[in-house]
Amino acid sequence: MERRKKSSFFILPSTIIFFLLIFIDVHGQTLPIVDEKQVHTYIVHVLRSEGSDEFLGYEDRETWHKSFLPNTTLDSGEPRLIYSYREVISGFAARLTSEEVRDMESMEGFLYAEQDKELSLRTTYTPSFIGLSQRDGLWVDSFKGQGVIIGVIDTGITAGHASFLESTVDKPMPPPPKKWKGKCEVTRYCNNKVIGAVSFQGGKIGPPMVDPDYEGHGSHCAGIAAGSMVPDADVRGMAKGTASGVAPRAHLAIYQSCTETYCTLSDTLKAMDQAIDDGVDVLSISLGDRAMPFYKDSMAIGAFSAVSKGLVVCLPAGNSGPDISSIVNDAPWTMTVGASSHDRRVKATVKLGDGTKLEGQTGYELSTLNSSLPIVFPGFPGQNGTEGCFSGSFRNIDVKGKIVVCYMVRGTFVEMGVNVKAAGGKAMIIANKGREGITTYSDVHVLPTAHVNDSSLQKLWNYKKSNPNPTATITFEGTYFGARPSPTIPSFSSRGPSLINGGILKPDIVGPGVNILSAFPVKPGPGPKAPPGSYFNFMSGTSMATPHLAGVAALLKSTHKNWSAAAIKSAIMTTADRLDLDLKPIRDDYNDSRNPANLFALGAGQVNPRAANDPGLVYDIIPFNYIQYLCGLGYSNENVSAIARRQVQCDKINKIMPEDLNYPSISVTLATKTKKNITRELTNVVDGGTEVYHAVVEEPNGISVVVSPNTLRFSKLDEKKKFTVEIKVTGIPLSKGKSAEGQLLWTSGKHKVRSPISVTFA
Numbered sequence: 001m002e003r004r005k006k007s008s009f010f011i012l013p014s015t016i017i018f019f020l021l022i023f024i025d026v027h028g029q030t031l032p033i034v035d036e037k038q039v040h041t042y043i044v045h046v047l048r049s050e051g052s053d054e055f056l057g058y059e060d061r062e063t064w065h066k067s068f069l070p071n072t073t074l075d076s077g078e079p080r081l082i083y084s085y086r087e088v089i090s091g092f093a094a095r096l097t098s099e100e101v102r103d104m105e106s107m108e109g110f111l112y113a114e115q116d117k118e119l120s121l122r123t124t125y126t127p128s129f130i131g132l133s134q135r136d137g138l139w140v141d142s143f144k145g146q147g148v149i150i151g152v153i154d155t156g157i158t159a160g161h162a163s164f165l166e167s168t169v170d171k172p173m174p175p176p177p178k179k180w181k182g183k184c185e186v187t188r189y190c191n192n193k194v195i196g197a198v199s200f201q202g203g204k205i206g207p208p209m210v211d212p213d214y215e216g217h218g219s220h221c222a223g224i225a226a227g228s229m230v231p232d233a234d235v236r237g238m239a240k241g242t243a244s245g246v247a248p249r250a251h252l253a254i255y256q257s258c259t260e261t262y263c264t265l266s267d268t269l270k271a272m273d274q275a276i277d278d279g280v281d282v283l284s285i286s287l288g289d290r291a292m293p294f295y296k297d298s299m300a301i302g303a304f305s306a307v308s309k310g311l312v313v314c315l316p317a318g319n320s321g322p323d324i325s326s327i328v329n330d331a332p333w334t335m336t337v338g339a340s341s342h343d344r345r346v347k348a349t350v351k352l353g354d355g356t357k358l359e360g361q362t363g364y365e366l367s368t369l370n371s372s373l374p375i376v377f378p379g380f381p382g383q384n385g386t387e388g389c390f391s392g393s394f395r396n397i398d399v400k401g402k403i404v405v406c407y408m409v410r411g412t413f414v415e416m417g418v419n420v421k422a423a424g425g426k427a428m429i430i431a432n433k434g435r436e437g438i439t440t441y442s443d444v445h446v447l448p449t450a451h452v453n454d455s456s457l458q459k460l461w462n463y464k465k466s467n468p469n470p471t472a473t474i475t476f477e478g479t480y481f482g483a484r485p486s487p488t489i490p491s492f493s494s495r496g497p498s499l500i501n502g503g504i505l506k507p508d509i510v511g512p513g514v515n516i517l518s519a520f521p522v523k524p525g526p527g528p529k530a531p532p533g534s535y536f537n538f539m540s541g542t543s544m545a546t547p548h549l550a551g552v553a554a555l556l557k558s559t560h561k562n563w564s565a566a567a568i569k570s571a572i573m574t575t576a577d578r579l580d581l582d583l584k585p586i587r588d589d590y591n592d593s594r595n596p597a598n599l600f601a602l603g604a605g606q607v608n609p610r611a612a613n614d615p616g617l618v619y620d621i622i623p624f625n626y627i628q629y630l631c632g633l634g635y636s637n638e639n640v641s642a643i644a645r646r647q648v649q650c651d652k653i654n655k656i657m658p659e660d661l662n663y664p665s666i667s668v669t670l671a672t673k674t675k676k677n678i679t680r681e682l683t684n685v686v687d688g689g690t691e692v693y694h695a696v697v698e699e700p701n702g703i704s705v706v707v708s709p710n711t712l713r714f715s716k717l718d719e720k721k722k723f724t725v726e727i728k729v730t731g732i733p734l735s736k737g738k739s740a741e742g743q744l745l746w747t748s749g750k751h752k753v754r755s756p757i758s759v760t761f762a
Contacts, residue, residue, distance in 0.1 A: 038097045041082060041116035041202075041266055043298055044068060045091040045642050046109045058086070065092040068107060070100050082202065083266060087276035087309070088302035090645045093266035111642045114296065118262040119287040120319075121155070121217045121543060144170070145247025147177055148554040149195070150226050151280035152547070153271045153287070154218030155263075156199065156256035158521035159189045161219060162534035163227035163243065164252065166193055170229050173249065182253055182278030189254070193228055196253035196278060200267040215260040216520045220539050221286050223519030225547035226250040226554065233536050235517060236365050236444060236525055238346050238479050243517065243536060246551025246609075250558075253280050263287055265298055272302045275311075281557050282312045284550035286543035288328040291500050294630065295639035300331040304643055307333040308623040312553040312565045316542035317507040318494030319410070322435060322590040324600065330498040330506045332661060333626050335553070335569050339493040339513025339545040340606055341589070343486035343581065346442040346479050346515070346538075348450035350429060352463050353471040360429075360452035361515070362476060363444035363525070363538055369427050369474040374402045377464055389416040389428070400424035403472055405460060408432045408451070410492065417445040427474055431457035437589040439490040442515045442538045444525035450474050485580050487606050489597040490514050491590040493542055496600035497667075497739075497760065502633050502658030505665040505758050507603040508573055511552075513545030552609045559613055560685070566621035566662075567685070571612045573664040574619070574753045576605030599741050599758045604665060616691065616751025617682040617714070619664045631655035666744065666755055668727055670703075671762040675728030682721055682746070682753070684714035691715075691748040695723075700740030700759045702731030707744065733761045 046068065062084040066072055069080050074095060082093040093116065096104075101113045157164055166173045173192035182196035189197040213219045226245040233243035255271035257263050268287060275283060283306055287299075294300045303313040315329035317338040329336050348362035353372065378397050379388065389406035404425040406416045413430060420428045427448040432440070438453040452460075464470050489510065496506045520537035549572070556568045563571070580586050585596035586606060630640045631650035640648040659668045659678045668676050684691075691714050695707040706726040714721065725744065734740060739760045746753040 039074065039095050040097070041093055041264070042096045042101055042113045043089075043091060043093050043116060043266055043269065044104070044113045045089060045111040047111055047638075047641055047647070048090050048109070048645070058084075061086065068104055068110065069094060069096070070103070083270045083273075085269060085273045088269050088273040088305050089298055090642075093269070111638060112296070114298065116264050116266045117289065119265060119268060119289050121258065121263065121287060145226065145250030145551065145554040145558050146174065148247065148250045148282065148557045149177070149180060149253055149280045150247065150250050150282045150284060150550055150554050151253045151255060151275035151278070152218065152222045152225060153255045153257050153268060153275065153283065153285045154221050155215045155258040155260070156213040156218045157189070157194065157197070157222050157254050158213050158219045158519070159186070161519050161521065162230045163219075163223040163245070163519040164194045165228060166191060169231055169242065170248065173251075176251055179279045182274070193252060194254060195251045197256075198254075198274065199256040200270045200274075201256075201259070202264070202267065213521050215258070216522070216537065216539070217286070217543065218254070218256065218258070219521050220516075220518040220537065221284060221543060221547045222252055222254065224516060224544060225284050225551045226252050227519055230534065233517070235363060235536050235538055238363065238442070240479075243519075246548055247554040250551070250554045253278060258287075265289070269298055269302055272306065276306050276309055280311065282314065282550050282553045284314050284547045286316050286546045288316055288318050291328050291330060291498065293500060293639075294331055295635060295642050297331070299329070300334070301643050303331060303334045304623075304626065305645060307565045310565060312550070312557070312568050314546050314550040314553065316546045319492045319541050321493045321495050321601070322437075322491045322588075324495050325497055325499050326494040327496045327498055327506050328494060330496075330501050330504075332501060332504050332629065332663060333565070335509065335549055335572070336507045336603075337542060337546045337549045338507035338510040338601065338603055339490050339540075339542045340487040340510040340586070341439070341490055341514040342512050343483045344479065344481050344515070345483045347477040349475045349477060350450050350452060350456075351473045351475065352460075353467060354463060356459055356463060358450070358452045358456040358459060360450035360456065361440040361442045362449050362451065363442045364448050364476060365525070369448045372471045372473050373426055375405060375429075375464070375470040375472050376402045377405045379407060380405070380461065380464070389419050391419050393419065394423045401426050403427045403429060403474070405429045405431055408436050413441060413443045413451070414445060417447050417449055421447045429460070429472075429474075431460060433457065435491060435590065437491045438488075439492065439514065439589040441540055444537065446525065448474050448476070484582060485584065485587050487512070487580055487586060489586065489588045489590075489601045490540070492540075493601065502629075503667050503669055503760070504658055504661065504663055505599055505603065505667040505756060508569065508665075509549060509576055509603050509607050510605070511545040511548035511607045513542055513548075514540045516540065516544040518544070549607060552607055552612065555609060556612060563618075563685070564620055564622075567618040567683070570618040570620065570664045571615040572607060573604035574617075574755060575608050575611035575615050576603075576754075577608050578602065578605040598739070599756050600739070604754075604756055614751070615753060616684075616686055616748060617693070617746065617753045618685055619662050619680060620683045621662050625656070625661060628653055628656045629658060629661045632657045632660075664755055665758070666725065667758040667760075669760045669762050670727065670729050672729055672733050675726060677724055677726050679722060679724050682712065682723070684717060684719045686714070686751070687717040689715075691750060693746040693748045693751075693753070696745040696747055698742045698745070700742040700757060702729060702733060703740055703742065703759050704728050704730040705742065705744070705757065712746065727757075727759060729761075736761055
C-alpha cells in the first residue's frame, strides 16, 4: 500500500475514499499475519480540514477512518474499526498493533494515537443542605430543571427504580423537548423522566449489558443529579425522608460505558459523542484518569467539543487527596468538582472500658451491642496480624467473639467487615490514620461497626497501652443533624495546584460528596439477597459531588436559557460560599478541622444554587478564547489542532497566557520583586436598572493587588466592562512553591461577585 506523506491539511472526496478502500481490501491479503495477542485498542486522532463535517456523512467519515488501517479486519475476521467518532474528537478507535500504529504516523492527516485504557469510577438531604427549597428560590424559578436534559455517562441505571419514574409527589413530567434526537434501546427503561438509554461496550451498541446496574455507581449518580422525588426513602431505616435529585424535573439520558469492574476510554468517548449528537444540555461524567497534557487527554478533548456546542461538562476532581497536585480533569473548559461534607450523621458511639467515648458513624441497622467485648488490634505495633483487616490478616491472632480494630483503607470498608465476620469477629471499629483526618463514613456493614476519626485512633491506642485486657461496647444512635464543623473538605478530595493547565486554579467548586444517599439497585447490607428494587444507599467520593453540580447547572440552564457554559460556571463560582454554617472559613478534614481549607482544596467554595441564580455579573468565555489559551501554553499547531478539531496556526492568532483567560478565579506565579498585569471582562446579566460595582480586595500576604478601574457601572443587559489587576510582590516572599491567598470582590450592594486570588512564589 502506498503511504501518504503528511501535509498541513487534506481533503479527500468520497469517490477517492471509495477506490482507496477497495485498494486496501484487495491488497490487505498480502499483509503479514498479525499476532492477535499483540493487538490492542487504540484511539487515533486525525486532522481534518475546515468544512469536512459538512462534506463527510457517516459512511464517508467511517470510510476515511478505515483508510488509515492496514486492512479492515483482523485474521480472525473481527473488524478493526470499533468506533468512528463524529462530535467528541476527530478520529476513531481501532484494533491495532504498536507496529501498525508506528506505520500510521507518517500518513497524511495522522496526529497521534493512544492505547485505550481503563478509567476510574470516582439524597434525602443534600438538596436542602445546599439551599434548595420547594417554597421559593431556584427550584421554584427553574421548575426544578424542567425541560433540561442531563446526560449521565456511567454504569447505567436500574430500570423501574422509583427515582427514575415519574414522581408521585410532583406533577407529571412533560415529554422530552423537540430538540432531543436520542433513543431508548429497551423501552422498559424509558419514560418522560429517563428519555434515553444506550450502552457502549467495545463497539457493541445496544441494550445495557448489566440490568440492573449491580455496581450501583451509575444509578446513584443519576439519582443525585435528577432523580424524581421519592417519599419515605431510607437506608435500612436510617436517614429517612423524601429523596430527590438536585434537578428532579430534568430529563435523564443514560449512556452506559462502564461494566461492574471498569470503564474504557474508547467506550466513554463514544458515549460522549452520542450524547452531544442527541442534544443533551449537561454532561455528568464521574470518571477520571491521571492528569496529562490536554492534547494527550481525549476526555479533555471530548469535553472541549461538548462545551463548544454549548454543553456544561461536569467532571470529578478525583479521590487522591490530600496529596498536593493530585487533581485530575483540570481543563479550564470543564467544571472540576471537589467534594465537601454535610451536617447529617448516622451516629455510632464506642464506649471504652475506662469510660472514654469515641463518636463515629455507621450504616449498620439501628441496634446496640450492649455487652462489653474484648478488643483486638491486628496490625498495630507489637500485635500479630496485618493492618487493614484484609483477607488473611488474622493469622496467629484470635478474633472470635471480639471487637476488631481495623486501620481505614479506602474503598474496602465493607470488605473489611466481611473478613472480620468470616474470622469469627463480633464487631468492628474502623479507625482513621493521620492522612484520613476526621472524615468518617456511614457505609452499610455486615456486622456492628463504628468508623472513628484519627484522634479517636490515638485514644484507642493509648487505652490499649494502659490496659492489658481492653474492652468496649458500641451504641447505635441513629440519624442526627447539626454536626459541626460543616461543611468541610474530606481528606480524599483531590487537591491542586494543577501541573498541566498553566496555573489555573482547580478545583473550581466543591459540592456534597460524603455519605450521600441516592438510588441503588439492590438492598445494601447483610441478609439474604433481595431482588432488584427501589433501594437507596450511602456512597462517598467526588463521583457524588459531580452530579450535584450537574443538577445545579441544569437548574441554571432552565432559568437562563441563553447563558453559555462558561457563564453558568462563572455564576456558580463567583457566588460560592467560603464560610461554613457557623460563618467560619470552611475547614479541611485532613487537618483535623483545625485549619481552613486552602484554595487548592476548596476552589471557589461550596456551591450556593440560590445565589448562583442571580450573580449580577459573569466572566464569560467563548471557545476561541480557549484556543488562544492553548497556544499560550506553548502547544504546537498540531497539538492545538487536535484539541480544536480544526486547523489552528498559533502564530496567526492572538495567544494569551493562562492568567489572562477570562476565568472567574485569579491565579499567578511570581518571583521576588516582579509583577503581573492581568485583564478580565465582566458581563452584566441583570435586565433593568443601573448598578455600580466597587472593587474590594483582600490582599494575599506579602502581595499588592491594584484594580483599575476600581468602579464599574452597568445599565444594560449584556453590557461588558474590562478591568486590569496589577499583582506584585511587596513583602518578604514565601519559599519557592508556596502560595498566598486573597480575593477580589465586586460589590454593588445588591450583588457580590467574588474571585479567589492565588499567588504562587517562584
